[in-house]
Amino acid sequence: MSSLSNPIAIATTPAALRTLVPYCTAAVAPLLIPEKLAGEVAQYAATGLQSQYYPGSLREALGKRWGQHDGFVFALATGAVVRLIAPLLQDKTTDPAVVVVDEAGQFAISLCGGHQRGADALAREVSQYLQATPVLTGSANQLHLPALDLLGQPWGWNRGSGNWTAVSSAIARGEAVQVIQEAGADLWRRALPPDHPFQFDGSEESDPAREIRPAPQGRVWISPIQREFPPEAGLPQVQWHPRVLWVGVGCERGTSQALIDWGIRTVCQSHHLALGAIAGLASLDLKADEVGLVNLGRDRNWPLRCFTAETLQQIAVPNPSAVVEQAVGTPSVAEAAAIAAAAIPLGPHLSSVPTLPNDSHPPTPLCVTKQVMRHPDYPGAVTLAIAQAEQEYVGRPGHLALVGTGPGSLAQITPAAQAAIAQADVVIGYALYIDLIRPLLRPGQIVEALPITQEQQRAERAIVLAHRGLSVAVISSGDCGIYAMAGLVLETLQAQGWDGKTPEVTSYPGISALQAAAARVGAPLMHDFCAISLSDLLTPWPVIEKRLQAAAEADFVIALYNPKSQKRTEQIAIAQSYFAQHRAPDTPVAIVRAAYRPDEQIILTTVAEMLAQPIDMVTTVIIGNRSTVLYQGKLITPRGYSVRP
Numbered sequence: 001m002s003s004l005s006n007p008i009a010i011a012t013t014p015a016a017l018r019t020l021v022p023y024c025t026a027a028v029a030p031l032l033i034p035e036k037l038a039g040e041v042a043q044y045a046a047t048g049l050q051s052q053y054y055p056g057s058l059r060e061a062l063g064k065r066w067g068q069h070d071g072f073v074f075a076l077a078t079g080a081v082v083r084l085i086a087p088l089l090q091d092k093t094t095d096p097a098v099v100v101v102d103e104a105g106q107f108a109i110s111l112c113g114g115h116q117r118g119a120d121a122l123a124r125e126v127s128q129y130l131q132a133t134p135v136l137t138g139s140a141n142q143l144h145l146p147a148l149d150l151l152g153q154p155w156g157w158n159r160g161s162g163n164w165t166a167v168s169s170a171i172a173r174g175e176a177v178q179v180i181q182e183a184g185a186d187l188w189r190r191a192l193p194p195d196h197p198f199q200f201d202g203s204e205e206s207d208p209a210r211e212i213r214p215a216p217q218g219r220v221w222i223s224p225i226q227r228e229f230p231p232e233a234g235l236p237q238v239q240w241h242p243r244v245l246w247v248g249v250g251c252e253r254g255t256s257q258a259l260i261d262w263g264i265r266t267v268c269q270s271h272h273l274a275l276g277a278i279a280g281l282a283s284l285d286l287k288a289d290e291v292g293l294v295n296l297g298r299d300r301n302w303p304l305r306c307f308t309a310e311t312l313q314q315i316a317v318p319n320p321s322a323v324v325e326q327a328v329g330t331p332s333v334a335e336a337a338a339i340a341a342a343a344i345p346l347g348p349h350l351s352s353v354p355t356l357p358n359d360s361h362p363p364t365p366l367c368v369t370k371q372v373m374r375h376p377d378y379p380g381a382v383t384l385a386i387a388q389a390e391q392e393y394v395g396r397p398g399h400l401a402l403v404g405t406g407p408g409s410l411a412q413i414t415p416a417a418q419a420a421i422a423q424a425d426v427v428i429g430y431a432l433y434i435d436l437i438r439p440l441l442r443p444g445q446i447v448e449a450l451p452i453t454q455e456q457q458r459a460e461r462a463i464v465l466a467h468r469g470l471s472v473a474v475i476s477s478g479d480c481g482i483y484a485m486a487g488l489v490l491e492t493l494q495a496q497g498w499d500g501k502t503p504e505v506t507s508y509p510g511i512s513a514l515q516a517a518a519a520r521v522g523a524p525l526m527h528d529f530c531a532i533s534l535s536d537l538l539t540p541w542p543v544i545e546k547r548l549q550a551a552a553e554a555d556f557v558i559a560l561y562n563p564k565s566q567k568r569t570e571q572i573a574i575a576q577s578y579f580a581q582h583r584a585p586d587t588p589v590a591i592v593r594a595a596y597r598p599d600e601q602i603i604l605t606t607v608a609e610m611l612a613q614p615i616d617m618v619t620t621v622i623i624g625n626r627s628t629v630l631y632q633g634k635l636i637t638p639r640g641y642s643v644r645p
Contacts, residue, residue: 004097004118007071008032012058014040016075019105023073023129025049026416032061059084071097071122073108081111092117099123101132109135120147121423124442128419144193145171146444148220152240154425154470155185156394157222158276162229162238167218170236171197178216182223183277184242184392185468187426191446224277224367224388226268241276242392245367246305248338249283249293250324250383257292257299263373263382271368273386278302279393282341284309284333301395305341312336319370335370338387365389394469398503400462401473402489404480404510408436409596412516417508424473428462429485433477436597459485459492466503479512483533483561514559517592517620520602522634524590524622529557534564534571541571548575552582557628557637560621572615579607579623588630590622591615604630 007029011017017033017040024031030050033041041051054061062072066088074081078100089095089112097119098112108130110123120136127134138147148168149159170177178199192198199216221227221239229237247264268275280303287293288306297304309329317339320331330336342365368386401420406412421427421440431449441447450458462472476484486507493505518525530551536544551558558579564572579587585608593601593616603613607623615621628637 004071004122006069007073007097007122008052008065008069009073009075010058010062011037011075013037013075013103015103016101017041019101019103019130020073020075021047021049022415023126026129026419027125029073032065034058063088066096069096071099071118073099073101073122073126075101075103075105078109078111085112097122099126101126101130105130105132107135108132110137114138114147124422125419128422128440129415131415143172143174144443145196146188146191148238150444151188151220152184152222152242154394155188155242155392156396156469157184157240157242157392158274160221160226160239160241160274160276163236164238166236167220167238170218173217175217176214177218177220179220179222182221182225183244183388184222184240187446188444190448191444224273226272226274226277239274241274243277243279243395244342244389244392245273245277246279246282246338246341246387246389247302248334248336248341248385248387249281249287250333250337251287251290251293252380253290255290255292255380255382256378257296259373259375259378259380260292260296260382261300262375262378263371263384266373267368267371267384267386271386273367279389279395280305280341282307282337284312284328284330284337286328303393303395305337305344307337307340311340315339317370318366332370334383334385335366338366338385342387342389391468396469397501398466398469399471400466400489400503400505401471402480402486402505402507403473403475404482404484404508404512405433405437405475405477406511407513407516407596408477408594410437410439412511412596413437413440414508414510417510420506420508421473421475423471425470426462426465426472427475428458428465428472429475430458430477433475436477437475455485455488456492459489462489463492463496463503472503476510477513478516479510480507481509482512482514482531513561513595513620514622516595517559517590517622518635520592520595520600521590521604521622522636524557524588524624524628524635524637525559526637526639527557527625527627529559531559531561532575533561534575535562535568536571544571545574548578552578555582555625557625558623560623562617563619563621564615565617572621573611576607576611583607583623583626587626588624588628588635590635591619592622593619595620604633604635 009020009024009029010032011020012034017037020031021044025047030052032052032054035053035055038053041049062084081100085098095113097117099119099122100109100111108123108126110119113119123134123136148171149164167177174197176199177197180201199213219235219237224241224245227239281297282305285306285308312330312332315336317332317335319335324333325331365387366385367388370383370385372381372383374381401424403417403420418440421437422442426446428448430452434447434449462474466472474485474489478484480486514531532547585606587607589605589607589610591603591613605613624635624637628635
């Protein structure tokens with residue numbers, strides 16, 4: 001799927017159409033073409049290509065669709081695109097993303113809306129599917145920094161007021177910019193290059209490596225506080241608002257949406273809190289169908305968390321009320337609900353009546369205690385309180401991409417897998433595999449490289465981040481579902497009671513080690529074959545031994561994974577003994593180390609001589625069956641076509 005919600009691609013020639021088909025089919029984006037090319041799309045019917053046709057001029061067709069799509073991908077000359085879109089451009093914050101691809105599909109140019117509208121991300125995405133080079137001209141890309149106006153997007157932060165152009169310009173010039181973060185995740189700092197221009201928290205002690213700190217030329221606030229920046233202020237400033245505030249609401253039945261909305265705006269203004277920092281609303285379960293409350297949450301995109309009276313009773317509040325307790329069974333609604341909502345584990349999809357964790361004894365993180373609000377134009381009253389959560393509410397379901405990166409060469413990674421890596425907020429994997437795909441990473445991505453023995457930790461970490469609403473790519477070499485991370489991630493989700501929906505899980509297969517090794521030595525897998533790992537870390541050796549003997553007796557072509565390590569040297573010898581019992585001594589064997597990588601080594605030998613060859617953990621060993629032959633340096637296992645009647 002596309003990184004944008006509703007992109008469209010445009011081609012005007014048969015060559016341009018052919019170039020855009022891989023992107024359109026993979027991203028499920030429609031392709032707009034002139035009516036005269038209708039006959040050209042028939043050959044792509046099996047790909048699921050969605051085509052739309054326009055009569056007359058492209059200029060007219062584009063004008064009709066300009067406000068209907070958030071991204072346009074043109075396979076057209078750049079000058080022609082500029083002339084087409086010039087009359088339609090209004091504001092960089094609202095205009096759609098525009099990407100231009102040459103007819104040969106060699107380059108994907110981010111033309112308009114690079115940062116705020118996602119054209120840079122779209123150009124990267126298109127380039128992955130077309131195997132093209134993305135052309136990004138924004139200064140942040142050259143500095144390997146996340147764009148300032150995109151910094152908080154992965155975390156669901158809302159962009160506040162300030163002089164964004166001036167602060168972004170200071171960053172582009174490499175000048176010092178102070179960052180004062182009072183809320184929200186700070187993982188984004190891990191993605192910064194060593195020579196980044198940011199000064200955190202304005203403290204000398206926070207950055208001992210920089211003995212002399214230049215005066216900042218800009219400031220970034222990351223906070224739930226709404227700050228005012230007077231025009232005469234000398235230092236340009238901007239603010240991001242993490243969604244950490246939960247508004248507890250108590251009201252009479254039938255209270256209007258207007259009163260609740262006015263009350264929240266008034267309370268936030270008087271306490272200098274940003275509306276953009278509000279995560280959602282919280283109340284008693286009896287209010288789950290309160291029309292004004294429900295409609296306000298819908299219109300403001302604020303989720304509503306409702307709790308039972310029994311849950312709210314357990315929470316100590318500064319202003320309990322005996323009258324409220326007599327009426328609804330709990331001495332507090334607004335204060336207790338705000339505290340309870342702020343204490344709930346994060347996740348965009350919640351049951352209508354959530355409960356606190358069993359071990360939860362929330363403190364009193366109220367930044368606004370109970371306020372009773374009345375307005376002369378609205379009957380009734382609304383009671384409000386606001387609590388601050390430790391972590392922000394991202395506001396979207398997380399996604400786990402289980403990605404197979406193939407044998408190690410970038411050219412062997414599928415376009416879909418490359419796109420999944422490029423689009424992810426976070427990339428997690430074994431350090432060696434991260435290094436192999438580093439050219440696919442983009443500025444601002446959080447990359448967590450863990451040691452080879454920490455597979456369970458990788459799976460758990462990926463799930464935690466996905467539950468927070470992030471898009472997480474878990475990478476494995478070869479195929480993610482063969483001796484790799486896909487199974488472990490799914491097992492861990494199963495143990496946690498995963499509902500099968502949140503987070504969403506998608507697997508992107510890769511070329512497995514046995515496929516890569518086989519391709520380098522001929523066609524040894526043309527008949528029935530099996531794969532067996534000789535590592536006994538997760539499988540008892542007697543079980544492995546039984547499988548080796550059965551496969552040898554059954555005359556399978558056998559691919560051995562993890563054949564030998566520095567400490568584990570006997571297993572390969574035992575395996576060879578089984579093959580020697582059931583295969584001729586001259587049965588071909590391929591020993592392939594680091595297939596498709598710069599240090600690749602290929603040895604063709606026999607069952608009798610295989611133990612004399614160098615074998616280690618990054619080696620795949622393929623043992624032929626009784627029919628496998630070595631011919632002109634290639635292993636061939638006959639399929640039987642020549643003897644078929």
